[in-house]
Amino acid sequence: MPLRSVFIANRGEIAARLIRTCRSLDIRTVLAVSEADRDSRPAHMADRVVCIGPGRPADSYLRAETLVQAALSTGCDAIHPGYGFLSERAAFARLCEQQGLIFVGPTASQIEAMGDKLRARTEAEAAGVPVVPGGAVHSRQDAEQLAPRLGAPLLIKAVGGGGGRGMKRVEQLTELPIALDMAAAEAGAAFGDARVYLERYVARGRHVEVQIMGDGCGGAVHLGERDCSVQRRYQKLIEESPAPALAAPLRHELHDAALRLARRLHYRGAGTVEFLVDADAGAFYFLEMNARIQVEHPVTEMVTGLDIVAEQLAIAAGESRLTQEDVRITGWALECRINAEDPARDFLPSPGTVTEAAWPAGEGIRVDTHIGEGSRVPPFYDSLLGKIIAHGATRTEALQRLETALAVTRIGGVHTNLDFQRGLLADPAFVVGGVDTGFLASRSGNV
Amino acid sequence: MSLNAKEVAEILKALEASGFDTLELEMGGVKLSLRRSGPMTSGVAAPASTARDAAPVLAPIRSASTSAAPASTPVAVPPGTQAVTAPLLGIFYRAPKPGEAPYVEVGQRVAADTIIGIIEVMKLMNTVRAGCNGEIVAIPARNGELVEYGEALLFVRPD
Numbered sequence: 001m002p003l004r005s006v007f008i009a010n011r012g013e014i015a016a017r018l019i020r021t022c023r024s025l026d027i028r029t030v031l032a033v034s035e036a037d038r039d040s041r042p043a044h045m046a047d048r049v050v051c052i053g054p055g056r057p058a059d060s061y062l063r064a065e066t067l068v069q070a071a072l073s074t075g076c077d078a079i080h081p082g083y084g085f086l087s088e089r090a091a092f093a094r095l096c097e098q099q100g101l102i103f104v105g106p107t108a109s110q111i112e113a114m115g116d117k118l119r120a121r122t123e124a125e126a127a128g129v130p131v132v133p134g135g136a137v138h139s140r141q142d143a144e145q146l147a148p149r150l151g152a153p154l155l156i157k158a159v160g161g162g163g164g165r166g167m168k169r170v171e172q173l174t175e176l177p178i179a180l181d182m183a184a185a186e187a188g189a190a191f192g193d194a195r196v197y198l199e200r201y202v203a204r205g206r207h208v209e210v211q212i213m214g215d216g217c218g219g220a221v222h223l224g225e226r227d228c229s230v231q232r233r234y235q236k237l238i239e240e241s242p243a244p245a246l247a248a249p250l251r252h253e254l255h256d257a258a259l260r261l262a263r264r265l266h267y268r269g270a271g272t273v274e275f276l277v278d279a280d281a282g283a284f285y286f287l288e289m290n291a292r293i294q295v296e297h298p299v300t301e302m303v304t305g306l307d308i309v310a311e312q313l314a315i316a317a318g319e320s321r322l323t324q325e326d327v328r329i330t331g332w333a334l335e336c337r338i339n340a341e342d343p344a345r346d347f348l349p350s351p352g353t354v355t356e357a358a359w360p361a362g363e364g365i366r367v368d369t370h371i372g373e374g375s376r377v378p379p380f381y382d383s384l385l386g387k388i389i390a391h392g393a394t395r396t397e398a399l400q401r402l403e404t405a406l407a408v409t410r411i412g413g414v415h416t417n418l419d420f421q422r423g424l425l426a427d428p429a430f431v432v433g434g435v436d437t438g439f440l441a442s443r444s445g446n447v
Numbered sequence: 448m449s450l451n452a453k454e455v456a457e458i459l460k461a462l463e464a465s466g467f468d469t470l471e472l473e474m475g476g477v478k479l480s481l482r483r484s485g486p487m488t489s490g491v492a493a494p495a496s497t498a499r500d501a502a503p504v505l506a507p508i509r510s511a512s513t514s515a516a517p518a519s520t521p522v523a524v525p526p527g528t529q530a531v532t533a534p535l536l537g538i539f540y541r542a543p544k545p546g547e548a549p550y551v552e553v554g555q556r557v558a559a560d561t562i563i564g565i566i567e568v569m570k571l572m573n574t575v576r577a578g579c580n581g582e583i584v585a586i587p588a589r590n591g592e593l594v595e596y597g598e599a600l601l602f603v604r605p606d
Contacts, residue, residue, distance in 0.1 A: 052595070
C-alpha cells in the first residue's frame with residue numbers, strides 16, 4: 001500500500017530533507033514543530049505544521065504520545081523519525097505499531113536488539129562478524145578473570161548506551177576494580193542500566209561503516225561504505241564514500257559482514273553497521289549498528305544515485321524492489337558538517353540568528369540545510385547548520401570541489417566551524433586519505 | 448461467573464471501537480458500567496487495577512495562557528481580551544463527556560482555576576483551567592478537534 005501522508009517527527013536539516021523526497025513522491029507531509037521552530041524553513045516547506053510543545057526537546061520532540069496523537073489526528077499513515085530524538089527508541093516504534101501507524105524504520109524488537117550493545121555484540125558474533133575481543137562481566141570476579149586474557153589497555157563500556165558515557169579506559173589491570181565501579185555507576189545514572197562489558201582497547205583504527213537496506217524478510221543489500229574517521233570526541237566532522245586506501249578484499253569482507261548481520265536480524269529499513277578497521281593488518285571489528293538514517297547518508301546517495309529516504313518509504317510501504325545489481329558506485333563523494341559552534345572556545349555551541357547565509361552551488365555540489373538568512377538557531381538542539389557535499393569522478397576532484405565550495409560559503413551572525421573544516425580539508429594527511437580516528441587529536445596536539 | 452481483567456480489557460476495546468458512549472453490563476452477579484471520555488462512576492465491578500488503567504486520568508495542567516505568544520496562533524486576539532491557550536497538543540473537548548453541557552459558554556465569568564475543557568493525548572485526559580479571571584468573549588477552539596500547543600482555546604476579557 002503506497003504511503004499517502006507522512007508525519008515527520010523531527011526538525012532541522014533532516015526534516016527539510018525528508019519533506020523534499022516526500023514531495024517528489026507526491027506524499028503529503030505533516031511536520032511536528034516545537035514553539036522554537038514555528039518559523040523554521042521546514043515549517044514553510046511542509047503541507048501542514050502542528051505545534052507540539054515548547055522548545056525543550058523533553059517537552060516536544062521527545063514526547064512519544066503527543067507525536068502519535070498528532071499523527072493520528074492529522075490523518076497520517078506513517079511516521080518518519082529522522083535521526084536522533086525518538087528514532088532509536090523501541091517504545092516509540094512499538095507505540096506506532098500498536099496505533100496502526102507505520103514506523104519508517106526497523107521493528108521495535110530490532111531497535112531493542114541493536115540498542116543493547118552486549119546483545120548487538122552477541123548477534124554480530126552469531127552472524128560470523130568479528131568483534132573486538134571482550135565480553136560481558138557480571139561481577140568483579142568475572143572482570144578479573146577476563147581482563148588478563150584481553151590485556152591492558154582495555155575499555156569498560158556500558159551495555160545500555162554509547163556516546164562515551166559509562167566508558168572507562170583502563171591502562172593497568174590494577175586500576176580495574178575502581179574503574180569498574182565508576183563505569184557501572186555512570187552507566188546506571190545515564191541509561192538506568194548499570195551493566196558493563198570489557199573490550200580490548202584498539203588504539204589505532206579507522207571508522208568505516210556500511211550502509212544497508214533490509215526488506216524485513218531476511219533480504220538485504222548494501223550501498224557501499226563510508227569512512228568517518230575524522231571525529232572530535234566521537235562526533236563526526238567529515239565523511240566520505242568510498243573509504244580511501246582500503247584493499248578490495250577487505251572492502252568486500254566489510255560489505256559481506258554487514259549483510260550477514262542485517263539478514264540474521266531480518267532487518268527492516270535503512271541501517272548502518274559500524275566497524276573499527278585496522279587497514280594495515282587487514283582486520284576489522286564490529287562496533288555497533290545504527291537503526292536509522294544517518295546524518296552522513298548523502299555521500300552514499302551521491303555515489304549510488306539512489307534516494308535512501310525514498311527507499312526507506314518504499315520498504316515501509318512493503319514496495320521495495322531494490323536489488324544488489326541496482327547499486328553501482330560511481331566516483332567519490334565527501335561531506336563536511338557545518339556547525340554553529342566556536343572552535344576558538346572549545347567548540348562551544350553558538351546559538352543565535354543567522355544574518356548571512358550564502359551556501360555554495362555548482363557542479364557536483366549538494367547542500368542539505370534548513371538555514372537561510374534570518375533563520376534562528378535555538379539553544380535547545382544540536383548545532384548542525386547544514387552539510388556541504390561534493391561529488392567528483394575521483395577523490396581528488398571531489399575534494400577540490402568541496403574546498404572551492406567551502407571557500408565561497410558565508411555564514412554570519414553565529415560562530416561556525418567553517419574555517420576549521422577548511423583547515424582539515426587542506427591537511428596533507430587528509431589529502432592523502434585514510435587517516436584514523438586519532439587524526440584530529442594528533443593534529444590539534446601539533447598546532 | 449465473573450469477568451477477568453483480560454475480558455474487561457476486551458470489552459473496553461469493543462466500546463472504544465463502537466459508536467456508543469456508555470455500556471451497562473450485568474451478568475452472573477457482576478455489574479459493569481463503562482463510559483467514554485468521562486470519569487468512572489460507581490457500580491464498577493472490574494478489578495481495581497483494570498479500572499484505573501481504563502479510566503481517563505484527569506491530571507490538572509496549568510494553563511500556559513501567559514507564556515504562549517498570541518502572535519504565533521492563527522486566530523487573531525480580539526482587542527481588549529487575552530487568549531487562554533492549549534497547554535499541550537491533543538483533542539479538545541468542551542464538555543466532561545459527550546451529550547453533557549460544556550464546561551463554559553460565551554458570556555460566562557471564569558476564575559483562574561475554572562475548568563474550561565479537556566485535552567486528550569492518547570487516551571490520557573488533561574483538564575485545562577482558565578488561568579485568569581474575567582468574562583469569556585469567544586471560544587474559537589472546536590469540540591472534538593485537534594488543538595496545537597499554544598493554540599487559542601478561548602478569549603477572555605480580563606477583570
